[in-house]
Structures are given as C-alpha cells and as structure tokens.
Amino acid sequence: MNTQPKRRFSLLFAPLLGACLLAGCGDGRSADDLRTDSKSQQTQEKRAREVADAWHGSAATAAWSRGYYPLGDTPQPPASGWHSEADKWAFESGTIVRSGKLPTTAITRGKVEWRSGSTLIRPVVDPNWAYQSFAHYSSKGPRLTVTGVKLGETTIATTRGTATVPAWLFTLDGYDAPLKQVAVSPSELPKPPIGRAGHGSAGGLWQVTRLTGTSADGRSLTVRSGHGACDDGPVVKVLETDESVVLYGSVKGARSGPCTAEMLQPKVKVELRQPLAHRVVLDALTAQPVPYGT
Template identity: 30%
Template sequence: MARRTLAALAVALLGATVLISGCGTRGATDPPPVAEGGESADRLRRQAREALDRYDRAVAAAGGRQGIVVVGERTGQVGTWEEDRPTYKASLLAGKLAATAALPGAPRAEGEVTWDGGGRRTVAIIAADAALAELVGDGAGDCPECETIEVTGARLGTARINTTRGAATAPAWEFTLRGSAVLVTRVAFAASSGVTVEPPPWDADNPPRGLRIDAARVTGTTLTAQFVGSPRPATGPCGVDYTAEVVESANAVVVIVVSHPFPGERACTAIGGQRTATVQLAAPLGERAVLEVQQGTPVPVTVE
C-alpha cells in the first residue's frame, strides 16, 4: 500500500478546494481563466507539461514500454477482520507482517493479466516471499502499537486491480494469517515490471494547483473526467459549471478542469459533490495513462 504523507494529504485537500475560475464563454478581449490567487491557467498547462515530462522519463526508465501500470492498491484482502483482532487493520496498513514458515516459490514462470474491456498481457510471476516483501515495503511503518501479523502460508490465485487501461484480473498471492480467516492478497508480478512515476518534491510555499480528478472514462476519443466539485450548477448562487482541457504526449494525458462559477462573490459552504467534465482527445487513448494535474500521478480509467 502506498505510503501516506502530510504532503500527500495537503495535495488531496487542495484538490477539493483549488479550482480554476473564469467566465462561461470567452470573448476575444476576455482575460484567460485564472486559478485562485490570480494565477494564470498557463501555470496549470506548464504544470501539466512537467507532469508529462516526468512520466515520459519514467517510461524510458522502464525500457520504453508502459507494461502494466497499477493505479491504487496492489494489496487487498478477502473477508472482514474479526472483532478479537482490533489492530490487524492498522497492522496491514503499516506493513507489519512476517512469515512464520517458508513461503512457496512461483508455481509457474508466467501468468496473464486480463482486462475487462478485452486484451491480455503476460507477466512474470514472482515468489510469494518477494510479493510479501513488496507488501511490507509499501506499508506506512509508523504504528508502534500494532502487533505483527503472522503469515502462515500462501497460494497463487487472482485479484482485481485498477490500471491505466481499465479494471483487470491479475495473478495474486493469497496469504493466510494466524488467528484470522481473512486472506491478504498481493499482485504476483513485480512493481518494477511497470512504470513508476515519482511526484515532484512537496513545496509548502508553492504547492501544486488545480483540481485533482479521481478517475476517467474513455469512449473512442471522448474522455470524461470524474472529480469532486460544487454539488450545484452555475444557474444559481454557489453553483459551478465545469469544462476540461487536456495536454497530451505519446505516453500520457493530463486533464485540467476549468470552473465557471455563478457570477458574483458569495460565502459558500465547502460541500463537495461528484461532478464530471468531458473533453476530446487528439487521438484514441490506446495504452496511454491519464494523469491528474496536481502531482502527475495516474488515475483509474474505464475504457468503453
């Protein structure tokens, strides 16, 4: 599981509150849409291009192919924690697991990831102890009061994952635990087999701007971004309409969401609702990733 940092939390909060504002229809003499604080939307375009540059470098570092880019968690669980194991949830998040016996090697050299929308890709299966080591390494590791979960065995099965190409079924190790019927799962191919993109260093004096999208749906060249915004349209006070634009490269697409609020300044409650904005891509998405604009990290994609 990915580590949670104060910087990441701050970015998430910015995503819920920092929007781009502008009029609904721009004339030739109208100023460009501007971000909160009077910053030009050009800054967001620069931010998007920087994100694309980082992603392009990550693809090059992975050998020039994107492979399988998992979005979100590579670790999961089957079942619900028992009441007499109150710390196990926190222990799993912290990565506090240890094998009490030898774990099996890969029963076969390769497996397949199968996408819901069609398509397959062969992956190299890693041993159970290697998968457990990745799981532990991804943990937050900051829970001294958590007990260590004892892993008693493992078998190769499958798990559902989200990727930059949509939802898929992937080979996964299922770990059995002492004192619990819950199975902890971990994808059975190495994280290094796909693209790993590092967000830019956090700068509290100059934090990233823009509205973070949570997911995207793609049909042909039409991309619909999903995000949290105003729950009401701009037909009344505190309402906002949204449009989107994209900055594209050969490997990824960054979505910039532009807000068009109801005219006039008013004190509005900070209540969010699920909203969408649609934009046309210059070419079909293919195997390209969809990135949010704040840190340039991939989001889950549904391909129709």
C-alpha cells in the same frame, strides 16, 4: 425612516472598496502581487497545455494505452473483512509477521487479462518479495501472522479498466479468506515526449507526486502534491483533453523569511469535468504520468 446614516456609510465605503479592489485589500497583497499571481497562473496554464500537446498522439501515449498500470491497492484484505479493529490497524501499519519461511517459485511470467479480452504478459514477483511489500514491522502489539502462500488471482482497477491478474494468496492465522497481493509488476512508465520544465520557467509549479484514489464515477481524483512549511498548502488545478488529464500544482500563501526545510505532501481532491476513463494523468512540472500508490 432616516436614511442619512446609511447614505454617509455608503459614501465613505465606496472609495474604500475601490481602493481595495486596486490594491488587493483583505489578503495583504498589493496590486503588484496580484499581477505576479496572474502571470504565474498564465505560465502554469501554458506549461500544462505544452505537456498535453506533446503527449497528444505521441509514442508515449501509445505505450501508455498498451501497458498495465494499477489504479487500486495491490495488497487486498481478506474478502470476509477484518475480525477486529486491531487486525485492521496491524494491516494498515504493516505489522505482519510470518510463521516459518515462505517458498520461492519457478513461475516467472503471468497474464493480465482485461474484460475487453485484451491480455498482457508481465513478470511475476517472488512471494517473499510480495510479502515484504506489505509487511514492514514486527513490533510488539497487534499483529497479523502469515502461515502460508499459494498462487491464485484477483481483480484490480487499472488505467484500462478492471483486470484479472495473478496474485499471491497469503493465509493468515485465524482467517479463512486470504490476504491477496498482486503478483505481477506494472509496466515501465513511458518516457515523456517533452522534458521537465526548466528551473524558474514554470511559474512556481510544484510536482504532483502520487495518485492515491479515483472516485467510483471517475469524476474526481485524490492526489498528493508538495508544499513547504512556510505556506498555506497546495493547490492543484487541471487541464483536460480527450487523451490526458494534466495536473499542475502550486502553493498558496507563500511567506518569505526563515523557514524549516521540509517537504509536505498532503492529499488534495481534484474534480474533473468528464470521467477519467482511459486518459493518462500527467504532472505538468515533470511531464511524467502520475503513478498510483507508493
């Protein structure tokens, strides 16, 4: 077999490969771009470590461990399931109306109880406010109709494990099982022990704004992170400690030049080395806990 053509190719390819490794061939980035990216990543990681260190053993961590913070959706569909895709769509879009007025309540406090036996008293929201939290539209087309409400209870995932909480049970026309809405408000988020990162000092950090889900085994999170219209989307990295999970968001493929002023927040899945358990999820840019839901 004649190997000469292959040898010529290798001799030609080797210096090209070396030049690409130095200059960043393949993604359009120069060596200066790569050095800038590396410096930005180091700055982001440093900020994440500063946030984790500040929260370690702090009063904010103690307050977080004593609070009630849901990790599940507070409006819960009927246990029997939806009768049709149209009803499911109506619930998810908030196309829900009520038949007549809902009563007000004199109940102002309710008890959150965890499986560990720990309890916490929290304010109970009025059923009309609870209704408005999931009923946003009354447009034509598929809709659900609330015909009544009473106080009951439900279970929900929280940062301290599963808890039994007071819930408003809304009767739906045509359904035997109620639509449940958690009736107690979450605890106030603790004040971070460290301030927001200064402008221009965070290595291109973007805020991770919302936690939208956790996997059943606690080893992955789904979050919303911001980016603009002139980049290739968000990147979310994680720094884990025994007490916290610090998320630091950035963008990839940012391009210069004219760009529409818009803020996009797609969902991003983040893998963890250890189950989340009772650790607080923090945003590196703001140093605040990342809240669940909307």
